[in-house]
Structures are given as structure tokens and as C-alpha cells.
Amino acid sequence: MILLTGGAGYIGSHVSVALLDAGLDVVAVDNLSNSSKASLERAQTICGRSLVFRHADICNEEAIYEVLRAYEVTAVVHLAGFKAVGDSNAQPMTYYENNVLGTMRLLSAMKRASVKTLVFSSSATVYGIPAYLPLDEKHPLGPTNPYGRTKFFIEEMLKDLCKSDPDWRVGILRYFNPVGAHESGLIGEDPIGIPNNLLPLVAQVAVGRREKVFIFGNDYDTPDGTGIRDFIHVVDLASGHLCVLNHLKQPGVLTVNLGTGNGHSVLEVIQTFEAVSGRSVPYEFGERRTGDVAACYADPTFAERTLGWKSVRSLARMCADHWRWQSKNPDGYRGAQYQTNKLKFRVG
Numbered sequence: 349m350i351l352l353t354g355g356a357g358y359i360g361s362h363v364s365v366a367l368l369d370a371g372l373d374v375v376a377v378d379n380l381s382n383s384s385k386a387s388l389e390r391a392q393t394i395c396g397r398s399l400v401f402r403h404a405d406i407c408n409e410e411a412i413y414e415v416l417r418a419y420e421v422t423a424v425v426h427l428a429g430f431k432a433v434g435d436s437n438a439q440p441m442t443y444y445e446n447n448v449l450g451t452m453r454l455l456s457a458m459k460r461a462s463v464k465t466l467v468f469s470s471s472a473t474v475y476g477i478p479a480y481l482p483l484d485e486k487h488p489l490g491p492t493n494p495y496g497r498t499k500f501f502i503e504e505m506l507k508d509l510c511k512s513d514p515d516w517r518v519g520i521l522r523y524f525n526p527v528g529a530h531e532s533g534l535i536g537e538d539p540i541g542i543p544n545n546l547l548p549l550v551a552q553v554a555v556g557r558r559e560k561v562f563i564f565g566n567d568y569d570t571p572d573g574t575g576i577r578d579f580i581h582v583v584d585l586a587s588g589h590l591c592v593l594n595h596l597k598q599p600g601v602l603t604v605n606l607g608t609g610n611g612h613s614v615l616e617v618i619q620t621f622e623a624v625s626g627r628s629v630p631y632e633f634g635e636r637r638t639g640d641v642a643a644c645y646a647d648p649t650f651a652e653r654t655l656g657w658k659s660v661r662s663l664a665r666m667c668a669d670h671w672r673w674q675s676k677n678p679d680g681y682r683g684a685q686y687q688t689n690k691l692k693f694r695v696g
């Protein structure tokens with residue numbers, strides 16, 4: 349049985365599908381602070397298999413320990429955490445508590461239950477301002493905001509833990525910019541309030557929920573002046589978790605970039621989204637956003653060499669799948685527009 353923390357979230361629901369489709373048993377734990385259980389009900393519908401859901405907080409060591417023992421968990425995929433960069437500047441201690449302390453509690457519960465295999469979702473944000481591109485795993489680390497520092501501190505903690513005890517096997521996955529949705533249109537990203545990230549905002553403008561996209565800067569040193577990022581399809585990203593889980597046979601830490609290696613500009617994303625959706629996405633150029641860099645994209649060769657993993661879905665596919673999710677669920681999981689035959693969660 350695999351314990352998936354943050355399982356009801358955007359990436360977690362897609363990882364649930366990848367794990368269930370691979371025939372693995374899953375217990376998903378989430379405190380639903382930024383998600384809805386509906387995502388996991390739909391993940392079950394997609395796979396035709398049930399998982400176990402436990403409403404719990406990773407900061408609650410006893411609750412996690414109890415789950416680890418009750419379901420005979422053998423490995424943990426740890427996605428639970430807060431992720432908004434702006435919020436983390438405003439409330440750094442909340443981020444340190446939830447992300448760093450939460451991970452410490454989880455590790456402590458794992459140690460007590462003798463579960464010592466972990467896959468952790470880190471972020472390309474740990475690299476900070478790129479000294480060179482593309483970013484390989486050896487690039488120096490220097491996160492520029494509290495959210496990024498929580499990921500950095502957790503990475504350091506995991507390295508120390510593995511040095512101290514050779515039984516631990518840890519995969520650190522540095523995600524670039526996950527976008528898109530499962531091709532069924534049943535699960536996808538459902539941010540609360542005005543989206544911070546580009547793709548969900550573009551999708552909400554296309555569907556008519558918002559008026560236009562403000563492009564943060566058109567004077568970067570890039571071909572069209574707008575920022576460049578490595579957008580990666582969330583289904584490709586999810587499959588990377590399976591690959592790393594299968595690969596964690598040796599003790600120690602394996603740190604891997606999950607990106608495509610291709611950079612796409614903000615304007616390119618908007619134009620591609622318009623083409624695949626047939627909708628217009630009005631935009632306006634505005635000031636640069638504090639903390640943004642001109643360009644950020646991965647060198648994904650280490651992932652391919654060590655895990656045999658490679659992203660396969662194009663930007664057009666990312667936009668098309670994101671659009672299918674958004675157009676079928678204009679109000680996300682809150683809308684009742686898209687009913688599914690709910691599979692019951694497994695009772696543990």
C-alpha cells in the first residue's frame with residue numbers, strides 16, 4: 349500500500365490515477381485545506397478502482413502513524429503542502445509550520461512505523477535565479493522566497509536523514525511548471541480565488557470567468573519579451589512518480605528534475621490556448637512581477653538516463669487537456685455540471 353499525502357490536490361489526484369492504473373493500492377491523506385474529496389472520487393471513476401481516503405493532517409504524527417500501521421504502508425509519496433509564493437512572503441511561519449514541520453512529523457511517524465521509502469515533491473524554485481540554462485540538478489540552490497526555502501530545507505533534511513541511516517530511500521522530484529489535466533476532463537486544477545499561475549488564469553479567461561490576463565512584463569530578454577517557463581503536462585509529471593518509486597532500490601537520495609527541457613513564453617501559451625480552444629484570450633501587458641525571472645527550464649537528461657522517464661505531451665496537448673477540464677467544469681469541483689458515477693472509497 350502506498351500512502352499519498354496531499355492526494356486530493358491538483359497533482360495528487362493525477363498521481364492517484366497513475367498509481368491506481370499501475371495496480372498499486374493507495375491510501376490518500378489530505379486535510380482538504382486546498383482541495384475537495386471530489387477529485388479523488390473522480391480519480392476512482394477514471395481507473396475503475398477504489399482507494400482509501402483519510403481526512404488527516406500531516407502535522408498530526410499520531411494520525412499518520414496510525415494510517416501507516418493500519419494499511420501496512422510500504423512507501424510514501426509526499427505532496428501535501430502549501431504552494432503559493434506570494435502567500436509565503438506574507439505568512440512565512442505558516443509555510444514553515446505546514447511544510448517543514450509537517451514533513452518532520454511525517455518522517456517521525458514513518459520512522460516509528462519502519463517505513464523508510466519516500467518520494468517528495470520539491471520544486472524548480474529551489475534553484476532561485478538561474479546562473480545558467482538549462483537547469484541541471486547540479487545547479488547551485490538559492491531559493492528567493494519562503495515557499496522555496498521550505499522545499500530547500502526539506503531537501504537538506506532528507507539528505508541528512510539518509511546519511512544518518514542507510515535504510516532510507518528517498519526520491520526528490522523537482523517539478524517545473526505542471527499544467528494540463530487528465531484527458532477525461534474529470535480531474536484538473538481548481539484554484540480557490542484568482543489563480544496565481546498562468547494556465548489556470550488563461551483557462552478561466554477563455555471560459556468567461558475572468559475578463560483578461562495581465563502579462564507580467566514584456567521587456568524581458570527573451571524573443572517576444574515575455575517570460576519563458578518549462579510547462580510540463582501533469583500526467584507526464586505523475587508518471588515520473590511511478591518511475592522513481594520503481595527505481596528506489598538503493599539507499600540514499602535521488603534528486604531528479606521533472607521538466608520537458610523546452611521553454612515556452614507567456615505569449616506562446618496564450619496563442620496556443622486560443623488555437624486549441626477556439627476562444628479568444630484577451631490580455632494586457634503590465635509590470636513585471638517581483639521575484640520572477642526571465643527564463644527557467646530544465647535539463648531533463650538525468651531523469652531519462654536514470655529513470656527512463658521522459659515527458660511526451662506537447663504544449664498544444666497541455667492546453668487542449670486543460671481546456672477540456674475547464675470547459676466541462678467551469679466552476680471546478682464546485683459546479684454540479686459534470687456528474688460521475690461515484691465509486692465508494694474503500695473502507696479500511
Ligand SMILES: NC(=O)c1ccc[n+]([C@@H]2O[C@H](COP(=O)([O-])OP(=O)(O)OC[C@H]3O[C@@H](n4cnc5c(N)ncnc54)[C@H](O)[C@@H]3O)[C@@H](O)[C@H]2O)c1
Pocket residue numbers: 353354355356357358359360377378379380381382383384404405406407426427428429430431446450469470471472523524525526
Ligand atoms: N503546482 C505547481 O506549480 C507545483 C510546482 C512545484 C512543486 N509543487 C508541489 O507539489 C505539491 C502538490 O502541489 P499541487 O499543485 O497539487 O497543490 P495543491 O494545493 O492542489 O495540493 C496540495 C494538497 O495538500 C493538501 N495539504 C496541504 N497541507 C496539508 C497538511 N498539513 N496535511 C494534509 N494535507 C495538506 C491540500 O489540501 C491539497 O490537497 C506541493 O507540495 C507543491 O509545493 C507544485
Ligand SMILES: O=c1ccn([C@@H]2O[C@H](COP(=O)(O)OP(=O)(O)O[C@H]3O[C@H](CO)[C@@H](O)[C@H](O)[C@H]3O)[C@@H](O)[C@H]2O)c(=O)[nH]1
Pocket residue numbers: 431432433471472473523524525544545546547549561562563564565574575576577614637640644
Ligand atoms: O497572471 C499571470 C500569471 C503568470 N504570468 C507569467 O507566467 C509565467 C509563469 O508564471 P506562474 O504560472 O505563476 O509560474 P512560476 O512563477 O514559474 O512558478 C510556478 O512554478 C514553479 C516551479 O518552476 C513553482 O515552484 C511555483 O510554485 C509555481 O507557482 C511567468 O513568466 C509569469 O510572470 C503572467 O504573466 N500573468
